[in-house]
Every structure is written in structure tokens, then in C-alpha cells.
Amino acid sequence: MDVLMVEQPLLSTLNQLLSAPDEMEKQLNAPAHSYVRDNRAMASTPADVKEYTSSYVFVLDMPGLKSGEINVQIEEGNILSISGERKREEQQQQHKEKEAEVKYLRMERRVGKFMRTFSLPKNANADAISAEYRDGVLTVTVQKLPPPEPKKPKIIEVKVA
Numbered sequence: 014m015d016v017l018m019v020e021q022p023l024l025s026t027l028n029q030l031l032s033a034p035d036e037m038e039k040q041l042n043a044p045a046h047s048y049v050r051d052n053r054a055m056a057s058t059p060a061d062v063k064e065y066t067s068s069y070v071f072v073l074d075m076p077g078l079k080s081g082e083i084n085v086q087i088e089e090g091n092i093l094s095i096s097g098e099r100k101r102e103e104q105q106q107q108h109k110e111k112e113a114e115v116k117y118l119r120m121e122r123r124v125g126k127f128m129r130t131f132s133l134p135k136n137a138n139a140d141a142i143s144a145e146y147r148d149g150v151l152t153v154t155v156q157k158l159p160p161p162e163p164k165k166p167k168i169i170e171v172k173v174a
Contacts, residue, residue: 058095058127069137069155071095073129076149077122085144085153088130091137095153096128136160 061072073095075083083097101124133139133155141156 058129060129060131062131067157069133069157071131071151071153071155073151073153074149075099075127075146075151078146078149080146083144083146083151085142085151087133087139087142090139091133091135093131093133093142093153093155094128095130095151096126098126099124 058073058075063070063072071093075097078097078099082099083095086094088094136158138156138158142153144151144153146152
């Protein structure tokens with residue numbers, strides 16, 4: 014009996030020591046805070062993507078922003094990136110008016126950074142993109158490249174020997 018009581022703490026200590034590398038690996042390989050924040054920003058920005066005969070159209074709801082607070086850009090040749098940041102109203106007004114602190118009773122509207130990225134198809138013309146922001150809705154239009162002309166068969170003359 015005495016042997017079992019001595020072994021129990023020893024076994025639990027050994028078990029903790031052996032599981033320590035697993036815990037350290039979890040901590041070291043945890044996703045970065047910015048990665049988690051970017052994923053949340055991407056998930057909370059809904060978008061509709063439409064395909065027309067001559068273009069692709071991306072429609073995103075972005076109420077309460079000014080057009081200067083939205084960034085639309087092409088990265089790596091075929092990645093459409095739409096990003097920006099929505100700030101609380103009092104953050105903007107406090108700088109102007111120097112009023113007392115605001116106390117929120119309920120805070121439901123989303124604020125903070127937002128971002129969406131889309132891989133453009135091969136037939137998208139990255140040089141022909143337009144963006145329009147109206148009534149809280151951003152519409153980005155990407156024109157399609159014209160379809161390649163079919164190759165004509167090459168006629169080879171047959172010589173008589």
C-alpha cells in the first residue's frame with residue numbers, strides 16, 4: 014500500500030513533465046493575433062459575386078463609411094482585395110468637440126477593420142476595374158478579357174517526290 018501511494022505522485026509528476034512539450038508546442042504554434050483578427054474581419058464582411066457575359070461584379074454592404082475609408086486594390090496580379098476601417102462615432106466627435114466620455118447602453122453595430130479577398134479568374138482583366146460606392150453599398154466591376162480567337166489550322170503543302 015505504501016508503495017502505491019508513493020508511485021501516484023511520482024506518476025502524475027512524470028505525466029506532467031511528459032505533456033509539457035505538447036503544451037509548449039500549442040503555445041508556439043498558435044495562430045497570430047493579427048491572423049485571427051483578419052479572419053474575423055473577412056468573415057464579417059458579406060459579399061455577393063455575380064458573373065455577367067462581359068464582367069464580374071462584387072457587391073459588399075458597407076454602411077456608414079465614406080468612400081475614402083475603403084481600399085480596393087489588386088495584389089499579386091489576380092487577387093482583388095477590399096479593405097478599410099469603420100470607427101465609432103464618438104471617436105471622431107471627441108477629437109472635434111473634446112466632450113466628456115460617452116457611456117454606451119448597447120453596442121451592436123460592427124466597428125473595426127474589415128477585409129475581403131477574392132481570387133480573380135484567368136479571364137478577368139485586372140487593368141479594367143471600377144469601383145462605385147453608393148448608399149452604403151460598394152460595387153466593384155471587373156471586366157473580362159475577350160475570349161482568345163480560335164487558332165486556324167495550319168495547312169501544310171504536300172510535295173510530290
